[in-house]
Amino acid sequence: MEDAGVDGRQTGVIADGETVVDPPRDFCERAVANDEGVYDAFESEGPAAWERAAALLDWETEYDQVLDDGDPPFYEWFTGGELNAAANCVDRHLEDRRNQLAIRWFGKRGERRSYTYLDLHREVNAFAAGLRDLGVEEDDVVTLYLPMIPELPIAMLACARIGAPHNVVFAGLSAEALATRIDAADSSYLITCDGYYRREDAFNQKSKADNARLRADADLDAAVVVDRLGDALAVSLGSDEHAYGDLVDAHDGETVEPVARDATDLLFVMYTSGTTGRPKGVEHATGGYLSHVAWTTRNVLDVRPDDTYWCAADIGWITGHSYGVYGPLALGTTTVLYEGSPDYPDRERVWDLIERNAVTVFYTSPTAIRSFMKWGAEYPDAHDLSSIRLLGTVGESITPKAWRWYREHVGGGEAPVVDTWWQTETGAIALATLPGITPMKPGKVGPSLPGIDARVVDEDGEPVDPGEPGYLTIDSPWPGMLRGLREGDERYRREYWIEGEDGWRYRTGDGAAVDEDGYVTILGRVDDVINVRARRFNTAELEAAIVDTDGVTEAAVVGDGDGRIVAYVTTRSDVDPDDRLRDAIADGLADSIGDVARPDRIVFTPDLPKTRSGKIMRRLLEDIARGEEFGDVSALRNPEVVGEIESAVREDA
Ligand code: PRX
Numbered sequence: 001m002e003d004a005g006v007d008g009r010q011t012g013v014i015a016d017g018e019t020v021v022d023p024p025r026d027f028c029e030r031a032v033a034n035d036e037g038v039y040d041a042f043e044s045e046g047p048a049a050w051e052r053a054a055a056l057l058d059w060e061t062e063y064d065q066v067l068d069d070g071d072p073p074f075y076e077w078f079t080g081g082e083l084n085a086a087a088n089c090v091d092r093h094l095e096d097r098r099n100q101l102a103i104r105w106f107g108k109r110g111e112r113r114s115y116t117y118l119d120l121h122r123e124v125n126a127f128a129a130g131l132r133d134l135g136v137e138e139d140d141v142v143t144l145y146l147p148m149i150p151e152l153p154i155a156m157l158a159c160a161r162i163g164a165p166h167n168v169v170f171a172g173l174s175a176e177a178l179a180t181r182i183d184a185a186d187s188s189y190l191i192t193c194d195g196y197y198r199r200e201d202a203f204n205q206k207s208k209a210d211n212a213r214l215r216a217d218a219d220l221d222a223a224v225v226v227d228r229l230g231d232a233l234a235v236s237l238g239s240d241e242h243a244y245g246d247l248v249d250a251h252d253g254e255t256v257e258p259v260a261r262d263a264t265d266l267l268f269v270m271y272t273s274g275t276t277g278r279p280k281g282v283e284h285a286t287g288g289y290l291s292h293v294a295w296t297t298r299n300v301l302d303v304r305p306d307d308t309y310w311c312a313a314d315i316g317w318i319t320g321h322s323y324g325v326y327g328p329l330a331l332g333t334t335t336v337l338y339e340g341s342p343d344y345p346d347r348e349r350v351w352d353l354i355e356r357n358a359v360t361v362f363y364t365s366p367t368a369i370r371s372f373m374k375w376g377a378e379y380p381d382a383h384d385l386s387s388i389r390l391l392g393t394v395g396e397s398i399t400p401k402a403w404r405w406y407r408e409h410v411g412g413g414e415a416p417v418v419d420t421w422w423q424t425e426t427g428a429i430a431l432a433t434l435p436g437i438t439p440m441k442p443g444k445v446g447p448s449l450p451g452i453d454a455r456v457v458d459e460d461g462e463p464v465d466p467g468e469p470g471y472l473t474i475d476s477p478w479p480g481m482l483r484g485l486r487e488g489d490e491r492y493r494r495e496y497w498i499e500g501e502d503g504w505r506y507r508t509g510d511g512a513a514v515d516e517d518g519y520v521t522i523l524g525r526v527d528d529v530i531n532v533r534a535r536r537f538n539t540a541e542l543e544a545a546i547v548d549t550d551g552v553t554e555a556a557v558v559g560d561g562d563g564r565i566v567a568y569v570t571t572r573s574d575v576d577p578d579d580r581l582r583d584a585i586a587d588g589l590a591d592s593i594g595d596v597a598r599p600d601r602i603v604f605t606p607d608l609p610k611t612r613s614g615k616i617m618r619r620l621l622e623d624i625a626r627g628e629e630f631g632d633v634s635a636l637r638n639p640e641v642v643g644e645i646e647s648a649v650r651e652d653a
Pocket of ligand 1: 525
């Protein structure tokens with residue numbers, strides 16, 4: 001396997017005083033999944049076990065094969081079956097719960113909007129009709145560039161209804177990033193908005209979208225613009241641009257027959273950082289993805305129709321797709337959508353939303369939990385959070401301390417906390433405890449879910465001993481898996497798959513260790529991807545943007561283990577490494593990638609530590625950023641630079 005990086009350094013984490021927390025008895029009695037036989041059932045039934053997941057959906061045509069593995073690593077799930085994702089998330093709930101809330105939305109300015117399933121049905125249909133009117137046909141990729149407003153899930157569902165795959169681009173990404181994704185996805189339609197509030201200020205999203213259209217190679221056929229800001233921001237629409245409100249009004253009351261899609265047809269594409277500087281387009285198929293998402297929303301997050309469930313992730317990323325939109329709506333529950341940041345207008349916000357909505361299941365990231373801890377327990381403690389039944393976390397490792405804090409102050413000391421591991425590519429949760437069955441170990445994600453064959457292996461693909469670091473792989477296909485990459489089959493195979501003696505193995509890119517009980521500890525990425533602020537970045541992509549700044553010669557970017565981006569930068573000898581340059585670097589990153597990519601620290605250094613072959617020792621830089629001990633540096637071509645970097649880091653702090 002490429003790239004070392006699993007160096008045993010973190011094994012201390014594994015050894016250190018472990019606690020095991022049993023699922024609370026009350027919870028187990030009422031849990032969706034409380035029969036431990038489920039593990040054995042999946043084990044003995046093989047892929048057919050996933051029929052349970054498919055059975056959570058309504059199929060237009062029954063599938064004839066659960067898994068077609070005839071041409072690995074190109075796997076196809078539920079072949080021969082036909083279904084429509086929007087019909088599954090909306091129409092089928094009309095019979096039993098048309099007046100139940102589907103979406104409760106809270107805006108940054110204290111606005112509220114609620115959609116019952118009937119409302120959702122009406123607007124999704126009207127917008128689907130509007131999209132058709134603009135010329136959108138089955139299989140046309142539609143790019144969505146919207147903040148957390150109800151029109152985002154509505155547009156996703158409208159696309160799904162007419163069989164047009166969506167390509168959601170996080171609203172905080174830059175014009176350039178949007179242009180790249182429009183071109184790469186070969187998309188001819190864009191749905192965006194006038195703007196949105198960033199704290200107090202009205203921010204112009206439309207001008208970013210306009211800018212992207214100028215930069216993109218492709219000419220769009222049409223764009224739709226949602227009016228989020230009303231009078232706060234006036235934007236003018238071009239001749240091929242249509243106001244969302246007008247389109248929906250013009251088609252109000254129309255119904256559009258949901259298009260029956262093959263289970264293997266594309267539901268959406270989502271761009272994510274890979275091992276090169278260019279993002280890659282992960283493709284998810286309709287049947288397998290939706291089955292896996294629905295099954296895990298029920299069995300891992302314990303969500304049912306009468307829940308009020310809140311996944312705090314932005315819909316611009318995979319968590320929001322799977323567990324903010326498709327999972328909860330497929331199950332017919334009420335999902336909370338929040339536009340703002342957790343500390344706006346104040347630090348009561350999250351707890352106030354949980355209290356006023358009696359949220360029962362809350363799913364967020366360790367990054368958010370760290371902020372909550374920093375702000376203090378007095379905020380959650382001042383609210384009645386007794387409605388909470390289950391807590392979830394995703395995106396990074398959570399420390400045992402943060403896990404306990406979360407359970408204590410948000411979960412009333414009682415609620416199970418599920419630490420869920422998965423990726424854009426896995427589509428849905430792959431490792432986690434089943435909260436009504438499996439004991440929890442704070443700081444470790446659970447064992448593989450039933451039906452997921454995750455292993456921790458060495459360079460040769462052999463399982464490592466318990467506690468030893470290795471590479472996390474998944475050794476058989478699973479329904480939510482990506483069906484391919486937009487960049488083609490070769491890239492898909494090269495990026496993810498290794499052919500071993502006993503079959504194909506999916507490479508996650510994560511380093512991990514597994515304990516005697518099969519619980520996995522994630523040790524971080526072993527490739528050039530960093531996870532910070534619950535986002536995934538490719539270091540080469542960030543570094544390329546920094547090196548574009550005038551005066552910069554070289555850059556290396558690392559995560560500091562605490563959710564921050566640290567950039568080490570060398571400059572031309574005639575350039576002053578001053579605050580102006582710092583700002584220029586940060587602005588450059590914001591411009592080419594988005595504000596989310598602004599580094600937290602920029603450390604100027606005369607040189608970067610390199611091996612004799614000229615490779616930058618990113619590991620060493622990571623250790624320095626984390627303030628950790630590091631080993632022998634004598635193998636470096638320029639060992640003297642390490643001391644200088646350390647003092648630069650100290651000065652800068
Ligand atoms: O490194 C793992 C980390 O996030 C990566 C996937 O990032 P992304 O595709 O953006 O999806 C994030 C949300 C699903 C993984 O390769 N990761 C995800 N969940 C966990 C995690 N690391 C530790 N613990 C987790 N629970």
